[in-house]
Each structure stands twice: as C-alpha cells, then as structure tokens.
Amino acid sequence: MRRGLTLVELIITISLAAILGVPVGILLSEHLTGAIRARDAAVAMNLARYEMERLDSLNDFCHPDLALTPPGGILLSAAPFSIYPSYAVRRVVTCQAQVSATACTSPCVASPGATDNAIKRIEVVARKSGSSDLLASLVSYRTKYVSFGP
Amino acid sequence: MDVKPRERVPANTITRLHRHSPHGWLLVGLIVLVSAVILALAGITFFLTQHLTVTSLRQNQTRAIYLAQAGVMKAFYDFRTGAGVTLREYQVDDPASLLPPGPNQNAFILSSGEARDFFLANMKPAFFPASATLCGVPRDRLTSWRLRNVLASTSPGVAIDKVAVNWEPAPAGETVIRLDLGGTKRWPRGAAACSLPGVGPEPPPDPPLTNAMDLVPDVPLGPRATLSGNVVWFSTTSFGAGGGLTTKRFIELKFQMSDGTIRVARFVNAIGGRDANFTIKSRGEPRQGQFPFLARRRLQAEYRICAAVAAPGDCNAELEERNRPGSLLSYQELKQQAP
Numbered sequence: 471m472r473r474g475l476t477l478v479e480l481i482i483t484i485s486l487a488a489i490l491g492v493p494v495g496i497l498l499s500e501h502l503t504g505a506i507r508a509r510d511a512a513v514a515m516n517l518a519r520y521e522m523e524r525l526d527s528l529n530d531f532c533h534p535d536l537a538l539t540p541p542g543g544i545l546l547s548a549a550p551f552s553i554y555p556s557y558a559v560r561r562v563v564t565c566q567a568q569v570s571a572t573a574c575t576s577p578c579v580a581s582p583g584a585t586d587n588a589i590k591r592i593e594v595v596a597r598k599s600g601s602s603d604l605l606a607s608l609v610s611y612r613t614k615y616v617s618f619g620p
Numbered sequence: 621m622d623v624k625p626r627e628r629v630p631a632n633t634i635t636r637l638h639r640h641s642p643h644g645w646l647l648v649g650l651i652v653l654v655s656a657v658i659l660a661l662a663g664i665t666f667f668l669t670q671h672l673t674v675t676s677l678r679q680n681q682t683r684a685i686y687l688a689q690a691g692v693m694k695a696f697y698d699f700r701t702g703a704g705v706t707l708r709e710y711q712v713d714d715p716a717s718l719l720p721p722g723p724n725q726n727a728f729i730l731s732s733g734e735a736r737d738f739f740l741a742n743m744k745p746a747f748f749p750a751s752a753t754l755c756g757v758p759r760d761r762l763t764s765w766r767l768r769n770v771l772a773s774t775s776p777g778v779a780i781d782k783v784a785v786n787w788e789p790a791p792a793g794e795t796v797i798r799l800d801l802g803g804t805k806r807w808p809r810g811a812a813a814c815s816l817p818g819v820g821p822e823p824p825p826d827p828p829l830t831n832a833m834d835l836v837p838d839v840p841l842g843p844r845a846t847l848s849g850n851v852v853w854f855s856t857t858s859f860g861a862g863g864g865l866t867t868k869r870f871i872e873l874k875f876q877m878s879d880g881t882i883r884v885a886r887f888v889n890a891i892g893g894r895d896a897n898f899t900i901k902s903r904g905e906p907r908q909g910q911f912p913f914l915a916r917r918r919l920q921a922e923y924r925i926c927a928a929v930a931a932p933g934d935c936n937a938e939l940e941e942r943n944r945p946g947s948l949l950s951y952q953e954l955k956q957q958a959p
Contacts, residue, residue: 483647490654497661504668508675515679522686569701583943589697591690591712606679609712609726610686611693615700615945620892620924 510557514596514605517559521546521594522608525561531614532578536590539563543595557605559596566591566611578614589613680906680915683726685953687712687904688919691728692948695900696923700942704772704844705738705900707731713908729903735778735877737899739841740768741885743873744896744926745936748860754798755814760859762852762871762887764936767801769841770898779840782832782876783807784822785852787859788869795820795855799833803849807833818855822874826882829874838878846938863932864889891932896925896941897949922949 528535543562551559565574566589573588589611596606690712695705711725732738746765751758769778783806785796795818799807808815822831841847858867865871871887885895903918926935927947935941 479646483650486647487650487654490658494654494657494661497665501661501664501668504672508668508672511675511679515682519682526689567697583940584945585943587697587700587943589693608683608686609690611690611697613693613697613700615943616693616696616923616948617927617945618948620927620947620949 510598511605513554514557514559514598517551517554517557518594518596518606518608520550521559521561522592522610525592525594525612526610529618530578531588531590531612531616535561536563536592536612538565538574538590543593556599557596558599559594562593562595564591564593565589573614584615587614677915681917683906684904684915684917685919687726687728687906688902688917689904689951691730691902691904692900692919692921692951694728695730695902696946696948698772699770699898699923700946702844702942705730705770706772707775726906726908727904729905730900731903732899732901733776733879734881734899735776735879736875736881736883737901738769738771738776739778739780739875739877739883740770740896740898740925740941741873741875741883742766742768742896742925742935742941743885743887743894744891744929745933746887746894747863747932748865749863750861751857754853755816758857759797760854760857760861762854762860763850764848764933765850765873765885765887766936766941767841767847767850767875768938768941769843769845772843774843777840777878779838779878780835780875781838781878781880782829782834784819784826784829784832784874784876786821786823786872786874788821789867790821790823793855794858796833796852797855798851798853799835800849800851800853801835801839802847806835806839809836814853816855826874826884827876827880829876829882832874832876891929891934896935897922898925899923901954918954920952920954923947924949 525535530536539562543560546559546561551557568574568586568588570586573586574590576586578584579586591609591611593607593609595604597604691710694710698705707730709727709729711727713725743765746762748760749763751760753759771778780801783799787794797814797816797818798805819831819833822829839847852873859871860866860868865888869888873885873887875883875885877883887894900921900923901918902921903916905914905916923946925941925946926944928945929935935944
C-alpha cells in the first residue's frame with residue numbers, strides 16, 4: 471500500500487515555500503528594477519553625450535545654441551530626442567564669468583583685440599519624463615574667442 | 621478479501637531488505653529546488669550589480685572628460701583676462717567656482733609639473749631687420765619675438781637655463797654668435813660682444829641639447845612676466861632679409877627650463893605657421909552621483925595665441941597677445957594622472 475503525504479508535511483512545505491518565496495519575490499522585483507535603471511542610465515548618458523558633442527562641434531561661442539537659457543534650461547525635442555519621449559533632456563547654459571556685465575551676451579566681435587572675454591557653463595541634464603530623478607548630467611565650459619583648430 | 625500472509629525468511633538467509641518510504645520527499649525536494657533557485661538568483665544579482673557598477677563607472681568617466689575640458693577653458697579665460705593661469709582645484713557645481721576645495725563637489729584640477737607648459741615663446745611678430753654689424757661683420761638677426769610666463773603664481777618656477785637654435789638647411793659654418801633676452805646680452809658671458817665661431821644648429825632629438833647656449837645665471841620669468849627685446853644673432857647674412865627668411869625653411873628656438881623641460885618655438889615665413897603656444901593640463905573628477913566611484917581623466921591642450929594674425933608685426937604687445945582670438949590646437953588625453 472502506498473502511503474500518501476501527511477498533512478503535517480504539507481503544512482510545513484507550504485509554510486516554508488511562503489517564507490522563502492517572499493524574499494525571492496522581492497529579489498526578482500529588485501532585479502527587474504535594477505535592470506531597467508541600468509538601461510535608463512545608459513540611454514540617458516548617451517543622449518546627453520550626443521548633445522554635448524554637438525555643442526562642442528559648434529566652435530562658436532556666440533552660436534544660438536550656446537545662448538544663455540532660462541533657469542530650467544531648454545527641453546530638447548528634435549531628433550534624436552524625439553525618438554526617446556520617455557527621457558527629458560535639457561540644455562542649461564549660464565554665464566560662469568565675464569569681464570563686463572554683457573560679455574556673455576554680446577556678439578562675438580570679428581575684429582581683433584576684443585576685450586569682452588567671457589566663459590559659459592554648459593550643462594546637459596537627462597531625466598525620466600515626468601520624474602525629478604537625475605539619470606545623467608554633463609558639465610563643461612566654453613570660453614569666448616577660443617576656437618578649435620589652427 | 622484474503623490477505624496473503626507474509627513469507628517467513630529463514631534465519632540463515634542473507635537478504636537485502638528494501639524499504640521504501642515516501643515520508644519527507646516533498647519537503648526535501650522543495651528545499652533542493654529553493655536552494656537551486658536562490659543560487660541562480662545570487663548569480664544573477666552579482667551579474668546585475670556588476671552591470672550597474674560598469675554603467676555607473678562609464679558615466680563618471682564621461683563626466684570626467686568634460687570636467688577636464690572645463691578646466692582647459694577656464695585656464696584660457698584666465699590667460700585672456702590677464703589674471704594668469706592658477707594651478708588649483710576648481711569646483712564646477714558652485715557658480716563662482718572659487719570655493720575652497722571640498723570633498724563632494726564635482727571638480728577640475730589644473731596642475732602640471734613642467735615649467736615648459738607655461739612658457740610662451742611668441743614668434744608671431746618676429747622678423748629679420750636689415751643686417752647689423754657685430755664683431756666687425758654684418759650679421760643677420762631674428763628679433764621681436766617675445767617670451768612670457770602665463771602662470772599667476774611662482775610655482776612651478778619658470779626660468780630659462782639654456783637656449784639652442786636649429787635651422788634648415790644648415791650648411792657648415794653657420795652659427796649663432798650671440799643671444800639677447802630682455803634687451804640684455806645673455807650669451808656669451810662676460811664682456812665679449814659675441815662668441816666666435818659660435819654654436820651650430822641643434823637638430824632633433826631633444827633632449828639633450830648639445831649645442832646650447834648655457835645662460836648663467838638662469839633667466840627667470842616671474843608670474844605673468846614678459847620679456848621683449850630678444851635677439852638671436854647669426855654668424856652670416858644668409859638667413860633672412862626684408863623681414864622674412866630667404867634661404868631657410870625654418871628657424872627653431874629651443875628653450876630648456878631650469879627643470880629640464882624644453883619648449884620649441886618655430887619661426888617660418890607664413891605667420892599662421894609660427895609658434896606662439898602654451899600648454900594646459902587639466903584633470904576632471906566627478907564626485908557626485910548615485911554611485912560615487914572615483915573616476916579621473918586628464919587632458920593636455922595646446923593653445924596658440926593670435927591665431928588669426930596675418931599682418932607682420934601684429935601680436936607684438938601684451939594686450940594683443942591676450943585679446944586676439946586664439947585657437948585650441950590639440951586635445952590629448954594623458955594616462956598619467958598627476959602632476
């Protein structure tokens with residue numbers, strides 16, 4: 471005659487499964503969260519790098535894209551940022567230092583001997599759309615009348 | 621129903637009794653299964669942690685290079701405004717960027733252990749005036765080149781120990797017979813107006829300089845100091861006339877600083893190709909973030925003053941050197957972190 475499972479066995483087994491299942495479930499949930507976060511961080515950094523490299527290539531302190539921005543910056547919506555609507559990438563340009571009150575905003579003078587030197591702080595910030603969590607942030611400076619190349 | 625009686629086994633018979641009991645196998649099986657799942661999840665956890673770590677480290681490395689670039693721009697700005705380059709740590713998150721160093725601010729650090737980096741030899745306004753007589757014979761002179769220390773501080777000290785000159789082509793017999801710096805004869809030493817036969821050209825490689833004029837004592841340049849009235853006297857009149865080179869492709873002045881580092885400044889006929897450079901080394905250090913793994917990246921940038929100068933004689937004064945637009949010739953990432 472084959473013996474069946476006892477009730478005690480079943481109760482102990484179910485209890486153990488329940489006790490062990492809770493942390494395992496939490497672990498799985500954290501895994502998923504972590505994987506999503508890593509992906510978000512990587513995508514956000516790549517988007518921020520794209521914008522920073524583009525600004526670097528402008529080679530013109532007085533370019534419109536390097537104009538001073540409002541305090542919250544400018545939300546970037548053109549491609550490739552439009553392809554990733556779940557990420558909000560902003561460009562923030564502020565005047566870091568200037569020799570006169572208007573050096574940061576005055577046009578670049580074509581003639582030599584310009585004395586309106588200035589330096590801008592350029593920051594590109596990426597967040598999840600609708601969230602205040604910072605995913606990526608890049609900061610650099612650009613100074614006036616210094617161009618790239620001989 | 622009849623129950624078959626159990627057979628009696630004789631006492632002298634060796635048999636194996638096989639007993640099968642199902643008790644506890646479900647529990648054992650569950651424990652084994654859960655252990656296997658936990659082991660698998662532990663492995664995945666480790667992998668995910670590493671993935672997050674690598675992602676965060678790469679982020680910080682990217683941030684570091686842009687911080688280093690910020691340092692380069694700050695140095696150029698300080699030079700152009702006349703403040704001079706200050707070697708210290710700057711914090712980027714503070715708008716004034718002038719707070720004392722703190723452990724938690726993203727920062728860039730301007731530093732260098734080489735005096736040559738801050739020694740600017742401006743060949744832009746250099747030219748050959750009409751030959752002049754020295755030691756009884758007409759000689760060519762390269763004049764109007766300017767020397768400058770772009771540092772705002774006394775460390776590292778910038779002082780010229782030796783000067784060598786190279787030129788091409790260099791037929792035998794052509795030498796340098798005198799060197800003036802700051803309007804004063806620095807070589808040869810003593811009362812002699814010139815040194816004959818002089819020193820020949822100093823072709824590469826450098827170092828060491830083998831045909832150099834040793835300046836005794838060394839010629840120091842204080843913070844933001846400028847030396848003008850500099851002249852190289854040649855033994856012949858075959859070098860230049862009417863302002864530029866006639867028979868030579870180039871002339872190079874090689875300045876060895878007191879710390880042994882060498883700055884080479886080239887003079888050619890085309891003003892755009894003349895050297896007028898100094899070097900900035902900047903290290904970026906992001907210190908803020910969710911995973912504050914320390915990442916450092918260091919950039920070396922070469923800056924040329926008066927990049928767009930085209931007219932002879934331009935860029936021959938301090939204000940012009942600072943205010944004329946300059947250009948960033950090169951960016952190079954350094955593997956050495958400090959100094």
